[in-house]
Amino acid sequence: MSMWNRSKKEEDQPQRPSIASTPAEPVREAIPMTTYPTRAAEYGSTRGGAVLGRSILINGRVTGKEDLLVDGRVEGDIDLPENRLTVGASGHVQGGIRAREIVVHGTVHGNLEASERVEIKKNARVMGDLKAQRPVIEDEAYFKGNVETIRVDKPKPAPPPTPENAPAASPAARQAAAAAGAQTESRQEPRS
């Protein structure tokens, strides 16, 4: 029992001084390996991904299967069909972009096509056509081009089990609505 206890102490003891004896050694976990997390956070990305830094120029097609932040310049198409592409404030893309999600803070000369969302942020400049399920344009963004939304046909939910069709508005109600200046347009669904 005593031997067991002693050996346990011996195991523990050398470890403590060894940490204490090398205080100058930096803790690895604290060293930032990349500045991307900071910038990614700046652009609202929650996941890691690749970064093209400000001084990087790519002349050619970019494809991949991870999120990408472009702070440099890309002269060519970018194809990330399952991922998010962010064009940073200093980013410049001269070519078409296809991605799941596209966020532009910088400049794009080319068409944007996203299976989900395109966001054109304040002060961004986009010259090209845009096709997305949910295009979002902030004020003071410059956009020149065509916008087309992709429609996803969702199956219609079954009508709730309410009593027969809702009664038509009474003449009095219609008159009241008309008097209030909020006349309904006669575009109600035809009753079956």
Place this chain on the structure above:
Amino acid sequence: MASSPLARGAPQGREAEPPPGAWRSYALEGVTQHLRECEGLQILDFGGLNQANLDYVTGLGHRLYAEDLLRTYDTFFSPQEISSRQLTAERIESFLDQTMAFPDQGCDGAMVWDTLQFLPLKMAEALVERLHRILSPNAPVLAFFHRDATAPVCASICRVAGSRHLTVEPRGGKRPLESFPPRAIERLFGRFRAVKFYLTRENHQEVIARR
């Protein structure tokens, strides 16, 4: 284009209350009616794109081409050309080729808001002439004019709020205006089939011209 009595995404029945300060726009209502009756139209917005107008047009199932005509005008022409308001026919043509390069009768409606009034008269005339060329028959043009053109004013950001209301906010600095009394507007849209005028409570002249 197939006709659809009930456009997709269109607000049906009673609309939500318009935001405070919104204009009741009869011209917009005319455009809305046109957009609801047709499908897959190509609509032009020359006031710069904003989310409200984007949702309005695409929500009714159409494509929207957006261009901030005044912003492009400011960068295309030199400060001397802009201050003198003397533009040569070649320069105007070149500007229109850059901003409105569409095939003849290739578009189905245009919202120019108050842009025309901030352009030199020659430019405004050439622009309307170009609109006539690129719009399909019966396509509407929505425009409005400030009635008091004696002092410079800011151009407007117009946002559609529902099918018959607009919110209008100033944007950029003040600019000189061309004066467009109703007769001048009629002359401007002289080649169009019909021009309707509405005077808003805010003392603006709304116009809907049909190609």
